[in-house]
Every structure is written in structure tokens, then in C-alpha cells.
Amino acid sequence: MSAEAPQAYDDLLEAYRRVSNVESAVGVLSWDQQVTMPDGGAPARSRQLSTLSGLKHELLTDDGIADALETLDRSELNDEQRAVVREIRREHERAAAVPQALIEQISAKSSEALEVWESAKADADFSQFAPVLEELVELRREYAAAIDPDRDPYAVLFEDYEPYLGLETAEQVLERLRDELVPLIEAVGDSDVTQPDPFADGTYSEQAQEDLSREILTRIGYDWDRGRLDTSSHPFTSGNQFDCRVTTRFLEDDPLSALTATVHEFGHAFYNLGLPQEEYGTPLGSSRNLSVHESQSRLWENHVGRSRPFWESVADDVREAFEGVEDIDGETFYRAANRVYDDNLIRVDADELTYHMHIVVRFEIERDLINGDLDVEDVPEVWNDKYEQYLGLRPENDAEGALQDIHWSHGNFGYFPTYTLGSVMAAQLYAAAEDDLGDLDGSIRAGEFEDLQTWLRENVHHHGARYTTDDLVEVATGESYTADYFLEYVTEKYGDLYEL
């Protein structure tokens, strides 16, 4: 290391910690807005958030960071330092490349779009939303061009959410899932087997559902000294290695929904709570991108929370929690939690199998929109055609079609694929954990999660953002990122459930 490197490195870290602390403050204000803030607080909150976002941008693009990065360019660094510099440089360069005025335009247009989207969805009328969506697509194309005018703009946007796997990998995985899941879903639809629904006729109090959620969170290892459970209209996770909170929401007629959501959010929180505390505020103490985050939530939601041994282990609690299911056994709960919905048009209600077809539709449409291969006005028809092609279903209106998700109205294009990339990664990580730990099914059936927790902490959480996504998968599993494990998992599981 050159003589000046240590000082520049320390300067960089100190400057970055301030960026990170402002970002954490934004997280607290957003959590509060969604969980505790009275409705009337919105005007003040949006101004507070706007000031903090502006300050974060100023701190991140500050000359001090630019100078330190330039000095460190000419310095010899160890692996850890190189990783830190790589991450901060990436964030700094992206922020510096985009004019502040464009950021503000996107932000303002998104606020407008959100309102238009809500009203268009209420009227099930995509044509109301089309003009503002077109403007957002154009602004995001400008944004991508500001970062790199020579590359495919959708690839550039995608990297805001998953910077390292590359769009080509995403495309290959999504194509492969489309090719292999469509026939599997058809076979499930053709099967004579139907799964039971022991909760079909009852209503289930919020209090009973909440008590059960808390019990199960405790069981799977949520650290209440560093977390809390609240309700919000959409479940989410917010926080860091000192304080990471989950939310859920309770449906009176479907207690499985809240349980699944809670375990999903636990996976996100358990990741953040496993980041090294001594590295708080630096890339080594920060989570990797959205794909890896989603791998953690999906691993707990699906590989643990929708597994046969899990339902055998919690069956007693479920029977005690709710009236009318006193005679239901673990196997029946397990099957109920894994029904495949061949008549569902809504992504957030989808099962583990059809879910990815919802993603494929969105991915193909937003990629073509951003790259100029699809006109906004044609979105509803293309959307409906693709649903027919991949899921054998045709939406009857735009509310259950192209208007169902909030993402585009937020100006987010390139986010959707990370849901599937994460699910695929979850299967690969779980297979590696099973390989290392032996009889995971047995432990889960016995209600013992410590081995799995330790494995995830040591092989994933502990690294923070030290490795790129692809390297992290390789370090944790010994193999390159692959969809093999996911496809093997769903083929075996649903083959068994539906006697294929």
C-alpha cells in the first residue's frame, strides 16, 4: 500500500459512513411513515425525505469521496479494501453520472404517476396511466444514457438492483424457467390431485394470527431485542444489524397468507441482523443487492416455511391457535400451503411455481419498453397475450392485468427479475447447506434451526458486500450461479404433491 493510501482509505470510509447514516435515517422515516405515522403527517414527511435524499446525493458525490477514490486508484490495497473501494466507487460513479435535475424530475414524475396509477387501477383503465408511464420510460432511458450511453439501457437499469449477475444471466434464467415451468404448470393443472384447504370456511382473528406469527418468529430465531413485528398495508422489512424490523398484514379468511409473509420478511431481517456489527455503515457491513436479499427471504419462506417438516413441527401451534382445525394434521397443512393456483392472475397471491411466470411477463414487457421495442399503448394486449401463453389465463380487465403492480408507477424498471433470481439462488444455497449439514429436514422437524442459521451467517451474511453476487454464490456453494437446483427442487416437490 502506498504511503497515502491508509489516510485516503480512512477518509473514504468516514465520508461513506455519513452517507450510510443518512440512508439509515431515511429508512427509519419511511418505516415510521408506513407503520406509525398519523395520516396527516404526509406533507411534512415528504419534505423531510426529500431533504435527506438530496443530502445523501450531495454527500455521495462530494469531492472528498472523488479525491479519495482517485488516490486509492493508484494504491495497493488488500482484498478487503479493494472490495470496499469497488462498492463505494460504483455508488459514487452512478450518483455522479446522473444530473441532479434528472433525479428530481424522475422523483416528481413518480409522485404524479403514483396518483394516476391508483385512479387508473380503480377504473381498470390503462389508457389513463399510459401517458405518464410513457414519460417515466423516457426519463429512465435518459437516466440509463447518463450512466452509459453505449449500452443497452435496460441492462443499465437492471444493475441498479442487481449489479453483478448481468442481464444476460437474468435472461437465460428467466427463459429457462419459462421453458421448463410452463409444461410443469400444465401438468399440475391436468393432475387429478387437488390439495386440501382446511381454512376455507373459517374466519381467523387478527390477535390469534399475530400471536402465532410471534410464536413462529421466536421459534425460527428472530432476535426481539433487535427487532419488532408490526402491521402495514404491504409487508416489508427495514433496518440494519442493530435494529431490523418486519411487518406483516392479516387477512381474516386466510391465516396462511400472514404466516407466509411473516416468514418471508424474517428471511430479509435475519440477513441484515447477521451483518457484522463492527462494519456498520461500510460496504462490509451492508447487505449485497436485491437478488441476494430475496434469496434469503425466499429460502425461509419456501425451503423452510413451505416444507413438510416445518408444518409437521408447527402443526400443534396452528391447531391451538385457530378454531375449526383441531383435527388437521401436519401433512394437510403442508399441502394447503403448497396449492398451485391455476386460476390466479395476481402476482402477490401466486404460489411458488406460477410466481415466476408472472415475473417473466413483466420482465419481457419492461425490457422491450425501455429498449424501444414495445409502445406503451400496446402493453395491455401484450400483457394479456403473455398470460394466456404462459399461464393459460387471460385477464378480463387492466386492474387484474397490466395495472396490478406499483413498481412502474415508482419509475422502477429492472426490479422484477431480482424476485426470480433470488428464488433460484435460494434453492442453490439451500442445497449447499443441506450438503454441508446433512439431515436438515430432521432438524426442522425437531424445531431446530441453529445449524441452518449458523450456515447462512457464516456463508452469506457475514460477508456483507465483500463479494460480488456471482463470487458470493461461488464462495457459499462452491459452484457458479445456476438454476439447476431450483428446477430440481420444484420438479421433485410438485411431482410428489401432484403425483406427476
Next chain:
Amino acid sequence: MSAEAPQAYDDLLEAYRRVSNVESAVGVLSWDQQVTMPDGGAPARSRQLSTLSGLKHELLTDDGIADALETLDRSELNDEQRAVVREIRREHERAAAVPQALIEQISAKSSEALEVWESAKADADFSQFAPVLEELVELRREYAAAIDPDRDPYAVLFEDYEPYLGLETAEQVLERLRDELVPLIEAVGDSDVTQPDPFADGTYSEQAQEDLSREILTRIGYDWDRGRLDTSSHPFTSGNQFDCRVTTRFLEDDPLSALTATVHEFGHAFYNLGLPQEEYGTPLGSSRNLSVHESQSRLWENHVGRSRPFWESVADDVREAFEGVEDIDGETFYRAANRVYDDNLIRVDADELTYHMHIVVRFEIERDLINGDLDVEDVPEVWNDKYEQYLGLRPENDAEGALQDIHWSHGNFGYFPTYTLGSVMAAQLYAAAEDDLGDLDGSIRAGEFEDLQTWLRENVHHHGARYTTDDLVEVATGESYTADYFLEYVTEKYGDLYEL
């Protein structure tokens, strides 16, 4: 106004709004820390708060603000603009005068002092606390000298909390209260009358107390769309004109305590919620200083919440809320809420009358400490002597003596007098409202608070920080600030209660 003034004025407001938004964000993070944050979150939270405080200081001392103020110095401004510039200049100059290093020293020393104080208090041993208190006194003297080396340092510190009434006024008021309340308290002690305690033998569930607090908050006009009620170890209020929240805490054996605290905090919140929304983030949309804030909390706590008509109006609710008080009438509740404790050594448990003697003790001691007329090591004995002199009581140890309050360990000297100045102001404002509105007693007895609310909004809240404290009192009441009304109020009230 000169040609360049409008631009400089707009620039100043825009810059100040950012300061104000960061300050609001600090408020949200602090509220969260005291109400919802899991214990484990403390290390991350303190770093977030430290970054935001540093940013606020940087924004407030920024060249942009300095330049705009300089331009506006040479500009013709209207009254409103002059008020805005006066307030921002004051904040800017104070922040710019004190070296950042000294601010950080005080902040670090206070963190240390807080821990030492907690342990010294647990051991009832002032000598453990003395060294760090001495350092804080010295640092605050430096702080005062940085702002103005030629003035009485305690007067400078006092102005951080009450910038306009002046220390001389505070001294006169406190001396007058000491002179007139000491004999009154003695007379009460000598009286044969004792007030009833209908809650003496029961325990009162938290849920019943909370329900009653909510009912009464609704009754006196709390806007739940812009507020919430939570619990915290010390009751407090946090927020602005869009979102202002109160907390309370429930004592199982004393339901009057939570009720009184809740109504007190309501007074603070009702003030903030009455600030003009269109002026959010500017001095015209900010509350005046601590004395005025305390006048609003004390007005509701004492002049409304400890009044005979108030207890007559809520007696039904209280009887319904708690078991064992079904036969108690409003007069008895009123008397119970106004007992004078002649054996109480603890400020926060004090009644409306003896409270100010607790303040006088602290004021005289901290003034002499800061001005160098008293050594830290002599504080406990002086404290105990003064308690004996003013309240006829002598603390048996330092925990119930000089270690009871947290303020000095926070490095706050000059804060205490605002409690009394606010109470005095409350009486003057209430008398003026009564003068304008006629039979306030009758309205309160009928559970009608609208006239009083409107009067406070129009005469106090609506002005924000447009007027200096003394001018505000004059605008609202038509008279200069005076303790006459307070002394008249307590003399009449306690003369009646104790048949003096």
C-alpha cells in the same frame, strides 16, 4: 425592499427549510428511540443522530446563509420578513460562534456524564458525579464565552432556552415567587384541611388508564389524524403542525399521574398543531421558545386539567373507568388533583405550588455554578440547605437531593427557569382568555373547549416565532409579562382549598 432582497430572502428561506427538515428528522429518530426502537438499536441510532446533528450544524453555518443574511442586512424588509431574518440570524450566529470541536466535546462529555450520573444516583453518591459535572460546567463556560465573552455566562446559556425575556426578568420572577410562595406553602402546611385521596387503596389497570387518557384527549380536542398517544419512560411531545405526538406513562397505583401528564403533553402538542401549515419549516411556522411552550402545557395541565369545572365535567368518565370510585363526586376528584405535598422532595412529583420552589433551588445553584460563585463539591450541602429553607424539608441522601434530575448530566444549564416562566405565562394568558371570552368555567364544565382553543390558536399559536417572547405576551394579553396573575391564581385557589 432593495432589488436583491427578494432573491436573498428566498435563498435564506430555502436554506433554512433544509436545516428545519433535518431537525425534524432528528425529532422522528428520537421519538422512535424512546417509543418504538428495540433496545439493541442504540449503537446505530446514536451514529445516525450524530451524523444528522453534524449536518444540521453545517447547513446552519453555511456560507449561503451567511451571504443571504449579509445582503438582507442592507435591505428594506417588512415586519414579517424582519422577524424571519431575526430568528434565522440568531440561530446562525450562535451556531457559527461555537467551534465544532467544542460542540463535539460537550456532546461526548454529556454521554459520559449520563452514565456516571445514573450510577452515582443509584449509589446516592454525588462525589462520583462531581468530577464530570465540573468538566461540563467548564465546557459550558467556554461555550458561553465563545458566544459572548463580555457577558454573564449563565445569562448567555439561559438564552439558548429563552432568548428574549432576559435573565433579569427570570431572576425577578423567581425571587418574587420565592418570597410569596414560601409563606403560602407554610400556611397550607399549617392548615387543618387535608385533601382526599380516593385512589389511595386501589390498583388501576394500564388499559383502563389508557382508555380514559384517549377519551379525555379526544374531549379536549386532540386531532388524532395528526397525532398519537404512546408510552415512554418519561412523557414527552414530538412533532410539528402536520404530525405531533404525545407520550405518557401509567402508574398502577396513581391514575391521576398519567392523566395529568397526558393533559400537559396535549398542551405542547396542541401548540405545535396550531402553527400555520403553510409556514412549515420557517420561523413563522415554528414554535416560540421553551417558556412559551411550557405556558401552553401548563395552561392545559393546571388551568384546565386541575380546575374544578374540568373535574366536574369528566367525573362520569372517571367513575366509569375505574373500580372503587363509583361514589366519588367531581369536587372530591378536583381536591385530590390539587393536594399540596408538604413532604415531597422530588420535582417531577410536585404539586402546582411547591413545584416552583424546586425550580428556585436549581436555578440559584446552576447560576452560581456557571458564574463561578459555587464549587461543584459544595452543591449537595447548598442543595439541602435550600430545601430546608424554602420547603422545610431536608433530603436524606443525594439521590433524592442534588442527583435527582437528568438536566445537568445532559450539559443543560439555564433550562430549569423556563418551567416556572412558562407557568407564570400560562396564568397571564388564561386570565386574558377569560377576560375576552367570559365564562370559561361554564364552557369547561359543559365540556366545551372550542372558544379557548380558538383563542389560543389566534393569539399564540398562529404567530409562530414572529414575535419575541415579551412582544408575544403583550400582543396576546395587552400587558407586559408579569407574575401578578399567577400569584393571584394560586393565592385564590389554594386559599379556597385550604381555607386560608
